[in-house]
Amino acid sequence: MHKYWGFGLHILSEIEFPELLPADFEEADVTISAGEVPQNLTGDELIKKPFSQLNKDEYILNVKGVCRYYASHGKTVVFEQGEESELLSVRLFLLGTIMAAILFQRGEIPMHASAIIKDGQLILFAGNSGVGKSTLLASLSNLGYKVFSDDVCVLKIDKDNKVTGTASYPMIKLWEDTLEKLNNTEFNKDYKVRPQLPKFGQFFYQTFNKETIPLDKIFILSPQNTISEVTINELGSLAVFKQLEKQVYKFQLIGNTQLRARQFGLLSMVASQVKVYEVLRPARGSNVQILTQEIEKYL
Amino acid sequence: MVKKLYPHKILWLASYPKSGNTWFRAFLSALMNDGVVAINKLDTDGIISARETFDFMSDIDSMDLYDDEAKLMVRDIYSNLADSSDSLRIIKTHDAYLTDKEGNSIFPVEATHCAFYFIRNPLDVVGSLASHMRLSIEECVHIICDKNATLATQNNNLNKNKQFRINMCDWSTNVTTWTHALAFPVYVIRYEDMLSNPFETFSRAVSQAKFNFTPEEISRAIKASSFEQLKRQETQFGFVEKLRKDVQFFRSGTMGNWDKELTPVQIDKIRQTHGEVMNQYGYF
Numbered sequence: 001m002h003k004y005w006g007f008g009l010h011i012l013s014e015i016e017f018p019e020l021l022p023a024d025f026e027e028a029d030v031t032i033s034a035g036e037v038p039q040n041l042t043g044d045e046l047i048k049k050p051f052s053q054l055n056k057d058e059y060i061l062n063v064k065g066v067c068r069y070y071a072s073h074g075k076t077v078v079f080e081q082g083e084e085s086e087l088l089s090v091r092l093f094l095l096g097t098i099m100a101a102i103l104f105q106r107g108e109i110p111m112h113a114s115a116i117i118k119d120g121q122l123i124l125f126a127g128n129s130g131v132g133k134s135t136l137l138a139s140l141s142n143l144g145y146k147v148f149s150d151d152v153c154v155l156k157i158d159k160d161n162k163v164t165g166t167a168s169y170p171m172i173k174l175w176e177d178t179l180e181k182l183n184n185t186e187f188n189k190d191y192k193v194r195p196q197l198p199k200f201g202q203f204f205y206q207t208f209n210k211e212t213i214p215l216d217k218i219f220i221l222s223p224q225n226t227i228s229e230v231t232i233n234e235l236g237s238l239a240v241f242k243q244l245e246k247q248v249y250k251f252q253l254i255g256n257t258q259l260r261a262r263q264f265g266l267l268s269m270v271a272s273q274v275k276v277y278e279v280l281r282p283a284r285g286s287n288v289q290i291l292t293q294e295i296e297k298y299l
Numbered sequence: 300m301v302k303k304l305y306p307h308k309i310l311w312l313a314s315y316p317k318s319g320n321t322w323f324r325a326f327l328s329a330l331m332n333d334g335v336v337a338i339n340k341l342d343t344d345g346i347i348s349a350r351e352t353f354d355f356m357s358d359i360d361s362m363d364l365y366d367d368e369a370k371l372m373v374r375d376i377y378s379n380l381a382d383s384s385d386s387l388r389i390i391k392t393h394d395a396y397l398t399d400k401e402g403n404s405i406f407p408v409e410a411t412h413c414a415f416y417f418i419r420n421p422l423d424v425v426g427s428l429a430s431h432m433r434l435s436i437e438e439c440v441h442i443i444c445d446k447n448a449t450l451a452t453q454n455n456n457l458n459k460n461k462q463f464r465i466n467m468c469d470w471s472t473n474v475t476t477w478t479h480a481l482a483f484p485v486y487v488i489r490y491e492d493m494l495s496n497p498f499e500t501f502s503r504a505v506s507q508a509k510f511n512f513t514p515e516e517i518s519r520a521i522k523a524s525s526f527e528q529l530k531r532q533e534t535q536f537g538f539v540e541k542l543r544k545d546v547q548f549f550r551s552g553t554m555g556n557w558d559k560e561l562t563p564v565q566i567d568k569i570r571q572t573h574g575e576v577m578n579q580y581g582y583f
Contacts, residue, residue: 050375052358061358064371097358128351129360130461175459196365223461226537252355283461 003028005210007099007110008154008166015087018191019095019171019201021208030102032094035078037070045256056256059101066090069098074106089194095169100152100250104259109155109266112249113218114172115148115165116140118299122165122213124153125295126247127221132281132288135178136221138202139292142184145299147172147204148213152249155266156212163215163270170208171201181288218276219295220247223283230294231280240271243278301331301510302386305412309381310508312343312391314417315443315473316450317427319490320391321540321548323417325529326501327389329520330512336523338532339539343389347377347405348451348462356380362459369463370399378407387412393450395468396476411483415504419490420582421470421573422557422566429560430550431541440565443470444572471576489580491554497521526552 004011004020011020012028043055053060059071066085070078077098081090103110113126114137125133134150141147149167158164171191176198179187191201219232220243235243244267245251254260270276277298281291314320324343329336345352353361353369356376361369381388398404421443429439442448450465467473477485486507492500502517512520522528530549532538541548557566570583577583 049356049358050379051372063359063364065368092363093359096360096363129354129362130350130459194363194365197363199363225539225541250358252358 006095006169007103007152008108008156008210008212009102015091017091017095018203019091020169021205021210029106030075030077032077032079034081037068037078037080047255054101054253054255056258057105059098059105059253061093061097061101063089063093067093069094071098071101071105074102077102086195088192092193097250097253099168101253103154104250104253107259107262109263110152110168110249111155111165112151112247113153114150115153115167116145117148117209117213118145118216120213121216122148122153123216123299124165124218125221126218131221131223132286132291133221134172134174135182135288136291136295138172138174138178138182138184138187139288140295141172142182143292143296146207146209148209155215155270157266157269158212158214161269163266163273164212165215166212167208167210170204172204173199173201175199178288215270215274217298218244218247218270218274219279219298220276221279221281223286224280225283227280228282230282230286230291232294232298233278233280235276235278237271239278240276241267243276244270300386301512302389304509305387306385307381307410308412309377309388309390309407309410310412311347311406311414312389312417313396313414313477313485314393315419315421315424315467315470316393317424317431318419319417319488319493320393322493322524322526322529322552323415323488323504324389324391325524326520329523330505330510330516334516334519334523336520336528338529339536343391345390346462347373347390347392347394348465350460350462352376352380353463361463366453366464367400370405371401373405373463374399374403374407378410381407381410393465393467393473395466395473396481397466397468408482413484413486413508414477414481415508416474416477416485416487417490418474418487418580420554420557421569421577422561422582423490423554424470425565425569426556426560427550430546431548433546436560436562436565440561440568444568445469446472469572471573474576474580487580494552494554 002013002016003023004017005023006020009029010025011030013032041053041055041058045056047054051062057073061069065082067090068080100110113124114133115122115124125136150172152168154166156164187202189200193199312320324341325336328342331342425439429436446469451460451462453460453464501521505512533549538548574583
């Protein structure tokens with residue numbers, strides 16, 4: 001069995017996860033193993049969708065042709081690999097949707113955001129898939145900013161009632177064309193995230209910080225078809241809450257009232273403690289260097 | 300609310316691009332909203348190739364899927380979307396009516412209320428498409444004749460644009476795949492009829508969709524969604540659906556401009572490639 005740290009959890013796995021941070025511990029928070037995935041779930045607050053089923057403590061996902069997954073009680077992941085798929089693909093979807101399900105089952109809220117550390121505090125860059133979170137993160141890394149997490153950041157409230165964040169794992173995923181644009185010799189194409197996907201993992205084990213760190217600011221990236229220049233606006237408290245709800249990673253997996261209440265409480269605290277900016281950028285032809293320059297003015 | 304009459308169903312608005320689809324969506328919006336239409340808030344339900352709908356319904360980050368994997372899931376996604384909705388969904392598509400790699404249609408037949416297919420003279424489509432995509436007329440003549448033409452083009456089975464790859468094929472294939480005896484009603488609307496005889500054309504469509512509106516309501520919606528009104532709104536507020544900010548989506552909206560825009564060689568190529576279907580719809 002392999003032991004790792006990821007998303008603030010001790011993970012014991014039957015398969016290797018080069019993406020995660022090797023760790024040593026006595027008791028695992030989550031175990032991952034191959035096995036039989038149930039066909040159906042039952043129970044209260046059951047939600048059935050074409051490729052997934054969800055109840056309060058369990059979740060099934062079918063990535064057609066790749067793998068079926070079962071996440072249970074925030075502690076167990078079982079996967080059934082498709083005949084023609086490979087472990088690389090199995091791991092990719094497990095580290096995405098399935099870890100989100102595990103975190104929700106544990107009552108934790110993952111944000112769809114990349115993050116840097118500045119002056120001992122976190123700055124998050126949130127937004128949907130494809131808005132440029134990882135590209136912006138890599139661009140800031142080029143300028144010497146310290147990378148904290150790519151794509152997902154888990155928010156928590158510490159004992160002093162301060163909102164904090166925990167990183168996911170020490171890898172940034174970048175498309176090949178982004179790698180070429182960034183032109184950073186430290187980035188490479190050694191680790192492809194899926195066999196036919198020109199997307200490459202960039203590891204940062206050496207500088208990875210698995211501490212829980214206070215949150216300072218959140219930038220929400222929003223591509224727009226109707227604008228030609230980057231505009232950054234600080235959001236008022238009402239708009240903040242509405243926008244933050246959409247930035248919760250896989251928010252559709254919040255299926256029960258208890259978790260919804262927890263999310264409400266956490267996001268309310270974020271809204272009251274943290275400055276949140278909306279970054280409107282041209283949807284096409286936008287330049288990451290210009291975006292980075294504009295955002296730097298607010299860091 | 301007319302959409303409530305048809306829960307768990309989808310009305311497809313299908314067409315080759317620049318053939319009146321958006322105009323019709325604006326008309327429906329006006330019809331369903333007492334004659335008021337805002338082009339950036341059309342009261343229809345997006346496009347089948349939209350990534351956000353897929354990601355929400357599948358729980359998967361679809362950019363990590365290959366295009367053919369995603370296409371295998373689309374039918375079930377939209378079938379479930381219809382099932383879970385208590386009102387009619389009106390969804391646009393520029394895809395030809397094709398099958399996935401397992402031989403199944405990407406459109407869920409059992410969840411379909413009906414489809415409208417919008418058709419426009421391909422000679423006029425070329426100029427409009429060239430302006431929309433900021434390509435030359437020659438490039439668009441090539442696209443409209445290309446059997447493998449796609450929108451939101453992503454090579455090598457990739458799937459990373461804002462939308463999934465749209466397999467629109469060449470103009471004739473787009474038309475014929477939608478109009479050859481599908482398992483649900485497909486009503487063809489000629490763009491030219493929308494222009495020259497709007498009341499009769501839109502009234503017929505309203506009746507085919509089994510929507511109940513009075514002639515006065517239809518007239519009011521036609522007026523509110525007239526080409527001039529849509530163009531005025533685009534000039535004033537911009538249009539979120541256009542590909543490029545510096546290009547007018549609602550351009551001229553006329554018919555028969557092709558003889559000023561296309562060379563005789565280009566006209567000949569389109570007529571040679573698409574003559575049979577053009578003839579069928581009175582364009583030759």
